[in-house]
Amino acid sequence: MSKDALWWKTAVFYQIYPRSFQDSTGNGIGDLPGITDRLGYLADLGIDAIWISPFFKSPMADYGYDVSDYRCVDPLFGTNEDFDILLKRAHELGLKIIIDMVLSHTSIEHPWFVESRLSNNNRKADWYVWADPKPDGSPPNNWQSVFDGPAWSFDTRRGQYYLHNFLKEQPDLNFHNLDVQKQMLSECEYWLERGVDGFRLDTANFYTHDAQLRDNPPRVIGETITNGTQFEKLHPYSMQRHLYDKSQPENLEFLKKLKSLMNKYPGTMTLGEIGDDDPYKLGVEYTDNGQYLDTAYNTHFMSGTDSRNLKKDLIETPITLLQDISLNAWPSWAFANHDVVRPLTRWGKGVKDQKAFSKMLIQILLTLRGTPFLYQGEELGLPEAIIPFEDIQDPWGKALWPEWQGRDGCRTPMPWEHLSDNAGFSRNNAGTWLPIPEEHKQRAADLQVNVDNSVYEFTKSFLSWRKTKPVLQLGNMDFIESNHDSILSYRRFDQNSEIICTFNIAEIDVIYEGKKLNAFEAAFTEN
Numbered sequence: 001m002s003k004d005a006l007w008w009k010t011a012v013f014y015q016i017y018p019r020s021f022q023d024s025t026g027n028g029i030g031d032l033p034g035i036t037d038r039l040g041y042l043a044d045l046g047i048d049a050i051w052i053s054p055f056f057k058s059p060m061a062d063y064g065y066d067v068s069d070y071r072c073v074d075p076l077f078g079t080n081e082d083f084d085i086l087l088k089r090a091h092e093l094g095l096k097i098i099i100d101m102v103l104s105h106t107s108i109e110h111p112w113f114v115e116s117r118l119s120n121n122n123r124k125a126d127w128y129v130w131a132d133p134k135p136d137g138s139p140p141n142n143w144q145s146v147f148d149g150p151a152w153s154f155d156t157r158r159g160q161y162y163l164h165n166f167l168k169e170q171p172d173l174n175f176h177n178l179d180v181q182k183q184m185l186s187e188c189e190y191w192l193e194r195g196v197d198g199f200r201l202d203t204a205n206f207y208t209h210d211a212q213l214r215d216n217p218p219r220v221i222g223e224t225i226t227n228g229t230q231f232e233k234l235h236p237y238s239m240q241r242h243l244y245d246k247s248q249p250e251n252l253e254f255l256k257k258l259k260s261l262m263n264k265y266p267g268t269m270t271l272g273e274i275g276d277d278d279p280y281k282l283g284v285e286y287t288d289n290g291q292y293l294d295t296a297y298n299t300h301f302m303s304g305t306d307s308r309n310l311k312k313d314l315i316e317t318p319i320t321l322l323q324d325i326s327l328n329a330w331p332s333w334a335f336a337n338h339d340v341v342r343p344l345t346r347w348g349k350g351v352k353d354q355k356a357f358s359k360m361l362i363q364i365l366l367t368l369r370g371t372p373f374l375y376q377g378e379e380l381g382l383p384e385a386i387i388p389f390e391d392i393q394d395p396w397g398k399a400l401w402p403e404w405q406g407r408d409g410c411r412t413p414m415p416w417e418h419l420s421d422n423a424g425f426s427r428n429n430a431g432t433w434l435p436i437p438e439e440h441k442q443r444a445a446d447l448q449v450n451v452d453n454s455v456y457e458f459t460k461s462f463l464s465w466r467k468t469k470p471v472l473q474l475g476n477m478d479f480i481e482s483n484h485d486s487i488l489s490y491r492r493f494d495q496n497s498e499i500i501c502t503f504n505i506a507e508i509d510v511i512y513e514g515k516k517l518n519a520f521e522a523a524f525t526e527n
Contacts, residue, residue: 008049010048012372015373024037061107101191102202165203165206280318287330297373351507391435489502
C-alpha cells in the first residue's frame with residue numbers, strides 16, 4: 001500500500017455541519033455553495049480533510065440523517081452539480097472530502113419504505129425489519145430506541161411493527177436481505193464515482209440485528225462496563241445490555257463487501273462511528289490492520305461534565321484500553337461534533353480563562369495517537385449556545401425540554417463577521433435557522449484571523465508545527481505517571497525521535513519536575 005493511500009492517518013479532519021457553515025442564498029440555512037466559498041479559510045487554517053454531514057434529499061425529521069434519496073442533494077443545500085464544484089475546488093486546494101453515509105436506516109418517506117409498508121408480499125416487503133405483534137399486541141421484543149421509547153412502531157396498513165433504532169421516522173433497513181446490501185453498496189459507489197475521498201459511516205455497527213429478535217438482557221445498576229464508567233439509570237436504552245439489537249457478527253460480512261468496493265477506488269478511506277457497550281473492543285475488531293474499516297471513533301471523548309475528568313476517565317482510560325487490545329488498529333478522536341455539548345462548556349464550565357482552556361484542548365487533541373477531528377467553531381473557541389425554547393429545532397430537544405435543550409446548542413451558524421447582519425453567515429434580514437448568540441459574535445472569525453494570541457491563530461500555528469513532526473502523526477504513545485492530579489503527560493515516540501507532551505489541566509499554576517506550568521499550559525520536550 002502506497003504512502004498516499006494512508007493520507008488519512010496523518011491528516012487533520014474538520015467536520016462541517018452544512019446547515020450552519022455558510023448560507024449563499026439568503027434563506028438563513030447553510031448550503032454547499034456556501035461551503036465552497038469558505039474552503040480558502042480552511043486551507044489557510046491548515047486543515048487536510050473535511051467531513052461533511054449529510055446533505056442528501058431528506059424530509060429533515062433528523063436534519064439529514066433520515067435520507068429519502070441517497071443520490072440527490074437536497075434542494076435546501078443545492079444541487080449535485082454544486083457538490084461537484086465543491087469537490088473540485090477542495091481538491092485544487094489540497095483538501096480531501098469525505099461524506100456522511102447513513103446506511104443503517106432511511107427516511108420513512110424513502111420510496112423503498114413507502115413500497116415496503118404496502119403489503120408483506122411486494123418487491124420491497126423484506127427491505128426493512130418487520131415483525132408481527134405479540135399475542136397481546138405489544139412489540140416483538142424489548143428493544144429500545146436511542147432517542148427514548150420502544151424501537152418498534154406499529155404500521156396499521158401492513159399490520160406489523162417496524163424497527164427503528166432512532167426516530168420512528170427512521171426505519172431500519174434489513175441487511176439480512178442481500179438485495180439491500182447490494183443496493184447500499186451501489187449508493188456508496190455512486191459517490192465514489194463522483195470522486196469523494198471516503199465515507200464517514202454513521203452508526204456503523206447498527207446495520208444488522210439478531211434475526212431471532214431475542215430480548216436484550218438488563219444491565220445491572222452499578223455494574224462497571226468496559227469503558228470504565230459506572231452505569232446509571234438514565235433512560236430505557238441505557239438500562240439494557242445491547243447484545244441483539246446491534247453489533248451482530250453478520251455486520252462484518254457487509255463491511256467486508258464495502259472494503260472490497262473501497263479497494264477499487266485507491267486512496268479512499270472509511271471512518272466508522274462505533275456506539276457499543278464495549279466500543280473499544282468492537283472498534284479494534286472493525287479496524288485491526290484495516291481489515292473492515294480504516295479507522296473508527298466513538299463518543300467517549302464527547303462525554304463528561306468537568307475538566308477534572310479529562311486526565312483519567314476521558315483520556316488515559318480509553319486510550320490505554322484500546323492499545324491494550326491492539327496496536328494495529330488506528331483510532332480517530334474527536335472532542336466535539338454535531339450531537340454533543342461543545343467541550344468548552346462541557347468541560348470548562350466556570351473556567352475564567354476560556355481562551356487558554358480552548359488552546360489546551362486543541363493541543364491535546366492534536367497530539368494523541370490517531371487521526372484528530374475538529375468540529376466547526378473549535379478553532380474559534382466557541383462555547384455551547386443557549387437556545388430559547390421557542391427557537392429549538394431539534395426534536396430530541398423539544399421532547400426533553402427543560403431538562404435538556406437538545407443538540408441545537410452546538411449547531412448554531414458559524415460567526416464570520418462580528419458586526420455584520422447574521423454574523424456574516426447569511427445576507428438577509430429574516431434571520432437564521434438557529435439564532436447566533438452574542439457571545440459567538442464576539443469570537444467571530446474576523447476578530448481572530450491574523451490577530452495575535454487568538455484561538456484561531458494559535459490553532460493555525462499548532463497545525464503547522466504538527467505537520468513538521470512525523471512522530472506526532474504516526475508515532476506510538478504511552479502515558480507517563482504523575483503524582484499530580486492536574487498533570488496529564490504522555491510521550492509520542494518512534495525509532496528516530498520522542499516528544500514528551502505535558503499539560504496542566506487545572507486552573508491553577510503547578511510545579512512539575514522543577515518547572516512551573518501555568519494554568520492550562522502545555523509543554524513539549526523533544527528528545
